[in-house]
Amino acid sequence: MAKEKWWKSSVVYQIYPRSFCDSNGDGIGDINGIRSKLWYLEALGIDVIWLSPVYPSPNADNGYDISDYYGISAEYGTMDDMKALIHECENRGIKIMMDLVVNHTSDEHFWFMEAKRSKDNPYRDYYIWKKGVKDNPPNKMESCFGGNAWEYSEETGEYYLHFYHKKQPDLNWENENVRREIWNMMNYWIDLGIGGFRMDVIDVIGKVPDKEIKENGPKLHAYLQEMNRETFGGKNLMTVGECWGADTESGKLYSDPDRNELDMIFQFEQMSVDQIQGGQKWDLKPFALTALKEAFAKWQKALEKKGWNSLFWNSHDLPRIVSRWGNDKEYRVESAKMLATVLHGMKGTPYIYQGEEIGMTNYPFAGIEDFFDVESVNMYRERKQSGYKEEDIMKSLCAKSRDNARTPMQWNSSREAGFTEGIPWCRVNPNYREINAEKALEDKNSIFYYYRELIRLRKEEPVLVHGTFEMLCPDDENIFAYRREWNGKKWLIVCNFFEEPAVFHYPARGRVILSNYRQESVIRLEQITLRPYEAVICELI
Ligand code: NOJ
Numbered sequence: 001m002a003k004e005k006w007w008k009s010s011v012v013y014q015i016y017p018r019s020f021c022d023s024n025g026d027g028i029g030d031i032n033g034i035r036s037k038l039w040y041l042e043a044l045g046i047d048v049i050w051l052s053p054v055y056p057s058p059n060a061d062n063g064y065d066i067s068d069y070y071g072i073s074a075e076y077g078t079m080d081d082m083k084a085l086i087h088e089c090e091n092r093g094i095k096i097m098m099d100l101v102v103n104h105t106s107d108e109h110f111w112f113m114e115a116k117r118s119k120d121n122p123y124r125d126y127y128i129w130k131k132g133v134k135d136n137p138p139n140k141m142e143s144c145f146g147g148n149a150w151e152y153s154e155e156t157g158e159y160y161l162h163f164y165h166k167k168q169p170d171l172n173w174e175n176e177n178v179r180r181e182i183w184n185m186m187n188y189w190i191d192l193g194i195g196g197f198r199m200d201v202i203d204v205i206g207k208v209p210d211k212e213i214k215e216n217g218p219k220l221h222a223y224l225q226e227m228n229r230e231t232f233g234g235k236n237l238m239t240v241g242e243c244w245g246a247d248t249e250s251g252k253l254y255s256d257p258d259r260n261e262l263d264m265i266f267q268f269e270q271m272s273v274d275q276i277q278g279g280q281k282w283d284l285k286p287f288a289l290t291a292l293k294e295a296f297a298k299w300q301k302a303l304e305k306k307g308w309n310s311l312f313w314n315s316h317d318l319p320r321i322v323s324r325w326g327n328d329k330e331y332r333v334e335s336a337k338m339l340a341t342v343l344h345g346m347k348g349t350p351y352i353y354q355g356e357e358i359g360m361t362n363y364p365f366a367g368i369e370d371f372f373d374v375e376s377v378n379m380y381r382e383r384k385q386s387g388y389k390e391e392d393i394m395k396s397l398c399a400k401s402r403d404n405a406r407t408p409m410q411w412n413s414s415r416e417a418g419f420t421e422g423i424p425w426c427r428v429n430p431n432y433r434e435i436n437a438e439k440a441l442e443d444k445n446s447i448f449y450y451y452r453e454l455i456r457l458r459k460e461e462p463v464l465v466h467g468t469f470e471m472l473c474p475d476d477e478n479i480f481a482y483r484r485e486w487n488g489k490k491w492l493i494v495c496n497f498f499e500e501p502a503v504f505h506y507p508a509r510g511r512v513i514l515s516n517y518r519q520e521s522v523i524r525l526e527q528i529t530l531r532p533y534e535a536v537i538c539e540l541i
Pocket of ligand 1: 064065101164200316
């Protein structure tokens with residue numbers, strides 16, 4: 001058998017640099033701050049850092065609007081700091097996965113500044129331009145941050161496309177020169193020694209605006225194959241594509257190793273189960289565990305033989321999982337561990353978002369003035385104009401705003417949670433005295449050490465990496481249980497997703513591998529009553 005890919009038994013930790021650790025007191029996290037915390041990541045045991053963008057950016061979308069792909073934003077440090085980070089990570093056995101944001105640039109990128117000047121500028125065709133229809137935009141395509149996706153540009157009297165903020169014009173991937181520039185840039189970073197790329201909204205690069213096609217355009221996979229050939233192919237890096245619009249069929253296209261595209265995708269079906277179908281993420285619907293299980297099981301099965309899943313609850317775009325589907329009050333610790341168990345027991349590469357490993361919670365927003373994120377602010381304005389009630393808007397924002405995940409990392413109980421010695425760019429969650437890394441490290445029963453165990457198990461137990469997946473009791477509304485099997489080893493993962501005790505039956509006994517409650521070393525599963533948010537991983541005997 002060919003040597004297994006290293007990323008199959010790896011765990012990724014996402015750093016949102018702005019909010020991770022500030023080393024120079026300007027209130028903004030930075031690269032040297034990250035360097036000062038590598039010991040912490042090593043103690044947790046992770047293998048890869050997914051570093052959200054650190055490139056120069058006007059920050060219309062916190063760094064996802066890049067004005068120079070070859071540089072480092074001064075607020076984050078220098079290229080020398082970045083090189084030192086890569087090097088120091090390497091010494092600790094940690095790889096850096098860079099965020100590759102190439103569906104769009106910033107409107108302050110040199111290419112766009114040139115492109116907008118005239119219709120015959122050599123960079124014009126790097127972007128997507130169209131004439132309006134009378135006084136209206138070319139068509140009805142919408143921006144993910146609200147409003148029409150076309151912005152009028154005075155200089156030439158045409159509109160340009162932006163699927164996100166108007167300061168994030170979409171690149172024209174049809175243009176070979178654009179692709180060549182991107183391959184060159186990727187190779188530059190590969191040569192610097194990075195371990196891979198996380199590709200921002202990669203499923204929309206094959207857009208066909210004339211036909212209003214956004215995701216999964218006809219040339220998407222050809223572009224990815226070309227990218228693979230021209231950049232990371234055969235170099236043992238890790239690549240993951242962020243795909244909001246993927247289904248299991250396209251998931252296979254992206255991640256089937258024989259197709260030479262990406263290693264895995266980051267898709268969101270399981271994270272959309274509490275949203276009204278056809279609506280936006282703000283259109284809340286009550287959570288049903290059965291729907292969550294169905295989504296996970298579908299993807300586990302679809303990519304079982306070919307392809308690979310990413311496993312995640314959180315990112316800088318999602319609310320904190322313990323507040324969302326756990327209990328961030330009296331069962332915060334139990335429910336955070338339970339959620340971790342559900343996720344880390346499955347097949348795929350797990351991702352941890354900074355602070356998840358200590359059970360950080362959503363922020364207690366009081367009003368619209370507490371929000372920073374462009375998506376949240378735009379949504380508030382639009383829904384106000386359309387006549388939504390303030391109370392309903394706030395309910396959606398509190399539940400789903402990206403700002404929930406972006407508050408500073410809580411390191412200790414000193415001022416500003418030890419994140420900065422200055423004034424933080426965004427408010428620290430007031431619960432930092434209770435919830436912080438220092439406290440977690442002092443408590444052997446903390447969420448942190450539980451995550452560390454899960455990470456260790458992934459490295460040591462091939463059944464977690466390669467085992468088959470079988471969902472148990474899919475219709476049970478309270479219990480999330482499944483079986484993994486590999487080379488005769490059978491593991492059962494059983495979790496009570498709620499506060500009320502729940503009964504589970506399985507005709508076997510289990511040797512307990514890990515649990516968030518004290519357990520006998522062998523438990524009878526014929527009839528077991530699970531306590532609030534109880535989670536058990538056991539080997540069937
Ligand atoms: C997805 C990123 O994760 C998100 O934060 C960003 O706003 C959009 N892509 C646009 O780059």
